[in-house]
Amino acid sequence: MAEREQVHYIHRLSYTARERLVGVFVLAAILLLFLLLAFNRQTKDFFEPKFTLHAEITDAQGVTEDTPVMVYGLQVGKVSRLSLSPNNHIAVTMTLLEKFHKLIRADSTAEISKLSVIGNAAISIKAGSPDKPEIPSDGNLELSQPMSVDQMLAQVQPVLADVKSTLSQINQLTHSISPEDLSTIMHNMAALSGNLKVITNQFASPEGSANLNAALQNLTNTLKQAQGRLAELQPLIKNANAASADLPGLMAQTHTLVTQLNTTMGTVNTQLQALPDLVGRTRQVLDETDATLRAVDNTWPISSSVAKKPTTTLTPVQPPP
Amino acid sequence: MKHRRLFLAMSATALLTACGSKPVVPPPVVSNSQTFMASGMAAYDDNRYTEARSFFGRAFMEYRSVDDLEHEADALTDLADAGLQQGDVTAARDQIAQARAVLASHPQPEVSARLRLLEATADLLDKDPASAATVLDGLLNDASAPADIKRAALFTRTQAAYDAKAPDAAQWLAKLGKPEGDLEQARLDRLQALGDAGKATALYADALQHYQAAYYRPGIAAAHEEWGALLMSQQDWKGARDHLQRALNVRLWMNDATRSARIFDQLQQVDTALGDSATAAQDAKWSDYLKNGGDTTKTPYSGSSN
Numbered sequence: 001m002a003e004r005e006q007v008h009y010i011h012r013l014s015y016t017a018r019e020r021l022v023g024v025f026v027l028a029a030i031l032l033l034f035l036l037l038a039f040n041r042q043t044k045d046f047f048e049p050k051f052t053l054h055a056e057i058t059d060a061q062g063v064t065e066d067t068p069v070m071v072y073g074l075q076v077g078k079v080s081r082l083s084l085s086p087n088n089h090i091a092v093t094m095t096l097l098e099k100f101h102k103l104i105r106a107d108s109t110a111e112i113s114k115l116s117v118i119g120n121a122a123i124s125i126k127a128g129s130p131d132k133p134e135i136p137s138d139g140n141l142e143l144s145q146p147m148s149v150d151q152m153l154a155q156v157q158p159v160l161a162d163v164k165s166t167l168s169q170i171n172q173l174t175h176s177i178s179p180e181d182l183s184t185i186m187h188n189m190a191a192l193s194g195n196l197k198v199i200t201n202q203f204a205s206p207e208g209s210a211n212l213n214a215a216l217q218n219l220t221n222t223l224k225q226a227q228g229r230l231a232e233l234q235p236l237i238k239n240a241n242a243a244s245a246d247l248p249g250l251m252a253q254t255h256t257l258v259t260q261l262n263t264t265m266g267t268v269n270t271q272l273q274a275l276p277d278l279v280g281r282t283r284q285v286l287d288e289t290d291a292t293l294r295a296v297d298n299t300w301p302i303s304s305s306v307a308k309k310p311t312t313t314l315t316p317v318q319p320p321p
Numbered sequence: 322m323k324h325r326r327l328f329l330a331m332s333a334t335a336l337l338t339a340c341g342s343k344p345v346v347p348p349p350v351v352s353n354s355q356t357f358m359a360s361g362m363a364a365y366d367d368n369r370y371t372e373a374r375s376f377f378g379r380a381f382m383e384y385r386s387v388d389d390l391e392h393e394a395d396a397l398t399d400l401a402d403a404g405l406q407q408g409d410v411t412a413a414r415d416q417i418a419q420a421r422a423v424l425a426s427h428p429q430p431e432v433s434a435r436l437r438l439l440e441a442t443a444d445l446l447d448k449d450p451a452s453a454a455t456v457l458d459g460l461l462n463d464a465s466a467p468a469d470i471k472r473a474a475l476f477t478r479t480q481a482a483y484d485a486k487a488p489d490a491a492q493w494l495a496k497l498g499k500p501e502g503d504l505e506q507a508r509l510d511r512l513q514a515l516g517d518a519g520k521a522t523a524l525y526a527d528a529l530q531h532y533q534a535a536y537y538r539p540g541i542a543a544a545h546e547e548w549g550a551l552l553m554s555q556q557d558w559k560g561a562r563d564h565l566q567r568a569l570n571v572r573l574w575m576n577d578a579t580r581s582a583r584i585f586d587q588l589q590q591v592d593t594a595l596g597d598s599a600t601a602a603q604d605a606k607w608s609d610y611l612k613n614g615g616d617t618t619k620t621p622y623s624g625s626s627n
Contacts, residue, residue, distance in 0.1 A: 313395035317469045319476035319508040321539035
């Protein structure tokens with residue numbers, strides 16, 4: 001009886017039923033595959049009708065097979081092949097969706113995206129006029145290329161030449177100051193020194209020298225007082241020097257201590273933040289443990305050997321000492 | 322075989338489950354107050370009175386938070402009792418007054434009788450044996466007072482009679498009859514020593530032995546203190562110093578500032594008599610320090626319970 005129950009149900013099915021079951025599985029797998037192909041982004045256009053166009057370029061500039069082909073910003077196809085043409089150019093074959101064919105007319109032009117220089121290559125086709133005929137499949141399309149880096153540098157070259165020329169002109173200008181102008185400047189300097197001489201003579205006169213002597217006397221007194229103050233400051237300066245000698249070391253130690261303190265406080269803060277949570281959880285665990293222990297206490301034979309807590313709330317009466 | 326084991330295991334589990342009962346988890350306030358009370362009692366039994374007062378105080382706050390007047394009175398009584406064990410008469414009297422106020426609206430005869438006993442003890446500590454005798458006489462004549470409180474009151478009344486040097490002291494001593502247990506025996510020995518100087522030394526030795534058997538620190542300290550006082554009266558200064566010092570060690574451990582200060586005063590007299598004026602000056606200094614609210618843990622010889 002027991003052995004009969006252990007036989008797999010498949011052995012109890014008829015041959016026809018088994019065949020049908022296998023067929024269901026196979027069909028389900030095929031259906032699944034078809035659905036995957038139909039709804040996958042990469043393969044959804046697999047069964048769409050397409051047409052091809054050809055173009056020639058002299059520099060691929062990042063264009064590869066699978067480079068998208070755009071019209072009005074929509075991807076309408078991709079580059080399907082790159083090869084060499086008989087005249088040693090690069091032949092580009094583009095495969096486009098048939099439903100966009102009507103946009104590609106005889107006056108349509110194509111260009112490689114300007115961003116292809118930095119790797120984001122794409123071919124953009126300008127839609128043609130509706131009154132022009134469609135370019136047939138396997139037809140040729142004019143494809144223009146953006147400037148390469150070398151071409152850009154070639155355009156910058158003349159500008160650099162202009163800058164060089166301007167600098168040269170400035171240099172020439174500085175050498176074109178005339179000696180007459182220099183002579184005038186020297187003349188003005190001589191007049192200035194004459195004025196200085198007059199001022200010096202005024203100082204040399206009796207009134208001037210008296211004023212000067214008084215001023216010098218005041219200066220002498222002031223200097224003496226300053227000297228006295230400096231003498232008083234000398235010990236203080238010595239102490240300050242002695243103290244300041246240790247200062248860099250102290251500052252370095254203080255800096256180290258402050259850094260260590262900051263680190264420690266950071267750690268302590270983190271720990272402190274975790275502490276209330278920890279205490280709360282510990283409390284919960286203790287409460288649960290307490291409940292468990294109470295349950296164990298109430299279970300025979302433990303209950304008979306564990307003394308009950310005294311419930312008295314008054315201290316025992318003893319003869320006062 | 323396999324099924325039989327399973328059956329046995331399930332049967333054992335069922336049996337154990339049947340033998341148990343669902344634990345009753347009390348509300349936190351009840352659980353907390355019970356824990357505080359139990360911790361306070363444990364500390365009190367081990368003579369750690371500072372700790373006991375702390376726990377009784379916390380239990381009192383729990384009871385008060387739920388307006389449990391009955392247990393509030395109990396906690397206040399415990400606080401007063403532990404306070405008196407440390408010689409803190411001021412705090413004890415305050416707690417006795419609070420407990421009386423609670424009992425005014427919720428009378429509990431047992432607690433009321435206990436408060437009268439504590440009040441008499443406070444009077445003895447304040448050196449007022451007359452007042453203590455009055456309170457105790459009323460308590461002893463109260464028919465509703467519990468027997469154990471009356472028994473303790475009789476010991477205290479006898480002490481009051483000896484402190485007051487009353488002529489009926491011996492009669493009170495005779496009323497004590499046969500002691501029960503180490504503590505009663507030791508207390509009786511000490512009271513007998515007060516009335517019989519000839520046997521005092523032997524009686525104090527016996528009392529000390531009983532107190533040490535019970536690990537009862539207040540009794541050990543009291544026995545040494547009284548023994549030291551006896552030797553002082555006999556001018557046995559060296560012996561007196563030994564007993565007083567041992568009494569002081571115990572009192573300081575219990576953070577009993579009042580009695581410690583009293584012992585420092587006695588030590589000052591002894592050290593002066595021994596000619597050690599430097600130590601006598603130190604004794605006087607520490608006595609003043611404790612009388613002015615000083616911390617017992619800051620004194621020499623302190624090995625505090627806290």
